[in-house]
Amino acid sequence: MKFLHKLRHLFIPHESNNHKAKILHNSSLSILIFFFVLYQALLSFFPRFGPKILGYAANISPDEVIRLTNEKRAEAGVGPVSVNATLSAAAQAKGADMLNKDYWAHVAPDGTQPWFFFTSFAYKYRYAGENLARDFSDPTSAVNAWMASPSHKENMLSSKYKEIGVAVVEGDMAGVDTTLIVQFFGTNLVDTLPETPIAQVQAAVPSLTPIPTSAPAVVLTVTSIPTPTVTNIIVAAPPAATTTSPQILISPFNTTRGISLAVILVLLSIMIIDVVVNIRRKTFRLGGRTLAHIAFLGMILIIVLIARAGKIL
Amino acid sequence: MNHWTKHLPHYLSLLGILFAGGFGIILFGFDKLLQTALAIGVAGAYVAWGVVHHFLHRDLHPIVIIEYALIALFGLSITLSIINR
Numbered sequence: 333m334k335f336l337h338k339l340r341h342l343f344i345p346h347e348s349n350n351h352k353a354k355i356l357h358n359s360s361l362s363i364l365i366f367f368f369v370l371y372q373a374l375l376s377f378f379p380r381f382g383p384k385i386l387g388y389a390a391n392i393s394p395d396e397v398i399r400l401t402n403e404k405r406a407e408a409g410v411g412p413v414s415v416n417a418t419l420s421a422a423a424q425a426k427g428a429d430m431l432n433k434d435y436w437a438h439v440a441p442d443g444t445q446p447w448f449f450f451t452s453f454a455y456k457y458r459y460a461g462e463n464l465a466r467d468f469s470d471p472t473s474a475v476n477a478w479m480a481s482p483s484h485k486e487n488m489l490s491s492k493y494k495e496i497g498v499a500v501v502e503g504d505m506a507g508v509d510t511t512l513i514v515q516f517f518g519t520n521l522v523d524t525l526p527e528t529p530i531a532q533v534q535a536a537v538p539s540l541t542p543i544p545t546s547a548p549a550v551v552l553t554v555t556s557i558p559t560p561t562v563t564n565i566i567v568a569a570p571p572a573a574t575t576t577s578p579q580i581l582i583s584p585f586n587t588t589r590g591i592s593l594a595v596i597l598v599l600l601s602i603m604i605i606d607v608v609v610n611i612r613r614k615t616f617r618l619g620g621r622t623l624a625h626i627a628f629l630g631m632i633l634i635i636v637l638i639a640r641a642g643k644i645l
Numbered sequence: 646m647n648h649w650t651k652h653l654p655h656y657l658s659l660l661g662i663l664f665a666g667g668f669g670i671i672l673f674g675f676d677k678l679l680q681t682a683l684a685i686g687v688a689g690a691y692v693a694w695g696v697v698h699h700f701l702h703r704d705l706h707p708i709v710i711i712e713y714a715l716i717a718l719f720g721l722s723i724t725l726s727i728i729n730r
Contacts, residue, residue, distance in 0.1 A: 361715040365722055372726050481675030585730040592723045618704060620695060620712040624659055628691050631667040632720040638671055639727045
């Protein structure tokens with residue numbers, strides 16, 4: 333009986349809770365927010381020190397990413413890009429570099445530009461571009477996310493690019509098992525050289541503008557035969573902690589989403605009960621408009637329902 | 646004029662704010678910074694709406710403002726967690 337009174341006190345407007353469910357009181361809301369923020373803080377910091385149990389399960393093949401990219405290009409009336417093994421190796425190196433140095437950016441913390449990976453693998457480009465994605469569960473979601481972003485879409489559908497290389501790298505990033513997709517676009521300089529007269533490549537040093545997703549074009553001047561030289565060849569280092577074992581127990585996104593949905597639905601139910609009970613009892617009380625709270629939480633509920641895991645850069 | 650008709654413009658404006666904010670957050674899924682700014686903006690607008698509404702209704706009280714702020718903070722913490730996971 334005491335338990336039922338406690339439940340009524342928590343969830344139903346009554347004299348004992350001043351005609352407002354206790355869980356909707358300011359003190360209860362503060363506690364709720366505190367525990368939610370604490371949970372998020374634990375999700376962020378725990379992986380760095382605790383056991384590696386967080387991660388994003390993914391089943392992504394580079395070939396499928398390339399196929400979908402060409403599908404989008406065909407839909408836009410742009411010619412397909414062909415797979416280039418050198419670009420794929422360069423993309424693999426970029427992915428491994430991000431995992432080993434623990435960064436998620438176009439430019440590494442030490443200033444390494446994306447174009448470094450192109451030239452390191454002796455890919456002399458006329459045009460180059462990079463799209464990045466992480467934590468997507470399937471290739472379609474990643475490609476759709478790129479297509480929704482104007483700058484990434486521009487790379488995907490640019491007729492300047494003739495070749496593509498895609499790498500899917502899995503490993504540990506900030507303590508969380510992560511799947512990175514690195515998509516390199518390029519047009520080989522040799523492909524753009526005229527048959528006669530023979531052109532020379534002027535030393536093309538990409539500018540240091542941060543976060544471009546496409547590299548500046550190199551300049552051609554007609555003089556003598558180019559002598560391609562390869563410098564700074566790097567080998568794709570294996571990711572710090574590559575794993576495909578079923579050790580992933582918790583997806584940070586899915587748990588956040590699940591807990592958020594549960595809490596919002598509970599609060600919305602209690603608020604609806606609050607509105608119905610107070611209309612029937614014609615109770616006047618000092619407080620916010622419960623209908624407004626329902627509308628606000630309803631919007632949050634829709635955002636949480638629509639949200640999908642995955643980030644692009 | 647009954648209670649609902651009197652406050653209809655208030656609630657319509659609130660729905661407008663929430664619809665625009667929610668639509669923007671979903672639409673700009675590729676830009677985390679913009680999504681964050683929109684989420685903060687909507688939460689702030691919600692508190693502002695509450696203050697104006699209760700002021701016009703002549704029942705504005707610090708407890709009411711705190712309640713709107715807490716609901717906004719709760720929604721904001723959930724939205725930012727979802728955006729950045």
